[in-house]
Amino acid sequence: MVMTLAEKIIAAHTDQAEVQAGQFVYAGVDFCLGNDITAPIAIKEFEDAGIERVFDRKRIALVPDHFTPNKDIASAEQVKMLRRFAERHRIEYFFEIGRMGIEHALLPEMGLVLPGDLVIGADSHTCTYGALGAFAVGVGSTDLAACFATGKVWLRVPETIRFMFDGKLPRWSSGKDIILHVIGDIGVDGALYKVMEFTGPTISSLPMDDRFAICNMAIEAGAKTGIIKTDDVTEDYVRGRAKRGYRPCHVNGSPDNIETRSYNASKISPQVAMPSLPSNVCPAEELSHIKIDQVVIGSCTNGRISDMRIAAQILQGRKVHPSVRLLIFPATQETYLQAVREGLMDVFIGAGAAVSTPTCGPCLGGHSGVLAEGERCLSTTNRNFPGRMGHPKSEVYLSSPAVAAASAVTGRITHPEELI
Amino acid sequence: MRGRCWKFGDNISTDHIIAGRFLSTSEPGALAAHCMEDARPEFHKEVSPGDIVVAGDNFGCGSSREHAPIAMKGCKIGAVIASSFARIFFRNSINIGLPIIESVEAAREIEEGDDVEIDMNKSRILNHTSGKTYSFEPFPQEIRDIIAAGGLMKYVKKKMGK
Numbered sequence: 397m398v399m400t401l402a403e404k405i406i407a408a409h410t411d412q413a414e415v416q417a418g419q420f421v422y423a424g425v426d427f428c429l430g431n432d433i434t435a436p437i438a439i440k441e442f443e444d445a446g447i448e449r450v451f452d453r454k455r456i457a458l459v460p461d462h463f464t465p466n467k468d469i470a471s472a473e474q475v476k477m478l479r480r481f482a483e484r485h486r487i488e489y490f491f492e493i494g495r496m497g498i499e500h501a502l503l504p505e506m507g508l509v510l511p512g513d514l515v516i517g518a519d520s521h522t523c524t525y526g527a528l529g530a531f532a533v534g535v536g537s538t539d540l541a542a543c544f545a546t547g548k549v550w551l552r553v554p555e556t557i558r559f560m561f562d563g564k565l566p567r568w569s570s571g572k573d574i575i576l577h578v579i580g581d582i583g584v585d586g587a588l589y590k591v592m593e594f595t596g597p598t599i600s601s602l603p604m605d606d607r608f609a610i611c612n613m614a615i616e617a618g619a620k621t622g623i624i625k626t627d628d629v630t631e632d633y634v635r636g637r638a639k640r641g642y643r644p645c646h647v648n649g650s651p652d653n654i655e656t657r658s659y660n661a662s663k664i665s666p667q668v669a670m671p672s673l674p675s676n677v678c679p680a681e682e683l684s685h686i687k688i689d690q691v692v693i694g695s696c697t698n699g700r701i702s703d704m705r706i707a708a709q710i711l712q713g714r715k716v717h718p719s720v721r722l723l724i725f726p727a728t729q730e731t732y733l734q735a736v737r738e739g740l741m742d743v744f745i746g747a748g749a750a751v752s753t754p755t756c757g758p759c760l761g762g763h764s765g766v767l768a769e770g771e772r773c774l775s776t777t778n779r780n781f782p783g784r785m786g787h788p789k790s791e792v793y794l795s796s797p798a799v800a801a802a803s804a805v806t807g808r809i810t811h812p813e814e815l816i
Numbered sequence: 817m818r819g820r821c822w823k824f825g826d827n828i829s830t831d832h833i834i835a836g837r838f839l840s841t842s843e844p845g846a847l848a849a850h851c852m853e854d855a856r857p858e859f860h861k862e863v864s865p866g867d868i869v870v871a872g873d874n875f876g877c878g879s880s881r882e883h884a885p886i887a888m889k890g891c892k893i894g895a896v897i898a899s900s901f902a903r904i905f906f907r908n909s910i911n912i913g914l915p916i917i918e919s920v921e922a923a924r925e926i927e928e929g930d931d932v933e934i935d936m937n938k939s940r941i942l943n944h945t946s947g948k949t950y951s952f953e954p955f956p957q958e959i960r961d962i963i964a965a966g967g968l969m970k971y972v973k974k975k976m977g978k
């Protein structure tokens with residue numbers, strides 16, 4: 397039987413030679429994670445069950461990134477729970493403020509999640525690691541508690557839909573535009589319970605940051621995860637970072653009975669998702685009349701160094717529009733420092749942007765940039781549901797960092813071409 | 817179980833069920849006080865124990881927050897019937913024991929305020945208001961084992977021989 401990439405990785409984590417879609421398995425987990433919102437519930441479940449030991453203290457990450465630096469007493473208490481649990485079980489990877497980053501940017505950067513891995517995370521955007529050629533799924537807190545105890549997860553082996561891209565992306569388009577375009581095409585439940593495998597010459601030529609952005613938003617199409625096969629680009633990224641041995645998974649050929657959708661990447665212009673669904677997508681240039689109050693550049697989707705670079709390239713020598721607040725959140729300490737070293741911070745601050753230490757903050761309407769009633773934000777994050785970034789009657793538009801930076805300058809949604 | 821139905825549309829996200837701004841606690845009562853606030857502000861005040869939530873496609877889409885099914889359990893919702901569920905919400909509900917049922921027909925036809933009875937053992941829904949009955953697909957054995965144990969942690973404990 398020819399297995400898909402996802403099936404092959406799952407099979408390698410069970411005692412079976414082969415698995416197939418629809419089958420129910422308990423699979424071994426290489427790495428698991430929780431954050432300051434989801435891990436407290438998992439810790440409580442784990443402790444209430446009276447289990448004394450975690451399955452492997454080097455295969456668990458606890459990342460306080462959502463309401464940190466602690467926004468209030470309640471969130472400080474949640475982080476304290478993580479810290480205490482990490483101490484008690486000598487968890488190797490607890491990331492303290494000042495040494496952290498948004499989980500899905502941080503763990504690949506630290507070489508903690510690796511090609512061929514099976515990863516679970518109590519956070520829906522765990523699917524981001526699929527960009528490394530891992531099978532990585534978001535789960536809930538109880539799943540994480542069970543994994544702390546057993547190192548295993550229950551899974552229904554998912555079907556795969558293949559998304560094939562050919563052609564060269566236009567100058568101002570990126571991985572973000574690819575994934576917004578696909579979600580616009582198939583809808584927010586277009587890949588429900590399935591794996592989205594991204595493939596083809598366009599994908600092979602994309603750098604890792606774009607691949608992470610693509611897999612990050614697979615969940616926004618309802619998918620179990622996104623995945624991209626491990627190749628030289630992946631290996632270059634992982635080399636020098638990997639904290640342990642790993643085994644990339646390669647498939648020979650692929651099952652021919654798989655649903656495949658083909659796209660011409662040269663036709664994918666910068667895309668914007670309008671309120672209040674990530675599938676409500678339209679080309680940026682058709683929205684040039686939409687005025688905005690706030691722009692956010694950052695998050696686990698687009699807070700990496702190449703995102704910072706393209707934003708700086710557009711903001712260089714320009715000013716943020718007087719009626720716009722531009723907030724920039726590098727996703728990790730390493731990205732932050734790199735941006736300082738490259739002089740990007742001079743550009744941001746000089747342009748009139750507010751720059752923050754890494755945090756999820758505004759992405760989930762948590763803190764550091766919450767929207768008031770009737771306000772409109774253009775954001776490089778991944779969700780625009782009502783109330784996502786603040787008041788239930790505020791609006792969120794989603795785009796790439798290039799469109800976000802250009803729009804911050806003009807005060808309305810803008811294709812970067814208009815400026816440059 | 818039997819209760820009054822509250823009807824919602826498609827793509828009700830975990831942000832609707834419990835918004836990000838309320839997540840600095842995981843206590844069921846505190847979460848219940850904001851359940852569905854951004855979709856129907858009156859919901860948490862007027863919902864009664866045993867009421868049933870009926871929704872369209874992709875219920876519970878968005879974040880992995882277990883706070884969403886916990887908030888619904890906190891409101892003492894009897895069950896959720898939807899045309900389809902987002903997958904993390906689905907597994908969280910199984911893991912913590914919030915009864916969920918996938919039925920396209922029932923989700924479409926049941927109206928706001930209908931008096932509906934669910935028989936989990938017989939996989940049957942009876943709408944006392946319209947007189948219609950629906951049968952639904954039971955879960956696979958492995959999922960029923962988790963439910964029968966009383967949730968995933970109890971199941972794991974049993975397996976670990978605790």
Ligand code: SF4
Binds near residue numbers: 696755759778
């Ligand atoms: S940046 Fe936003 S989407 Fe990403 S992990 Fe944080 S809250 Fe979730």
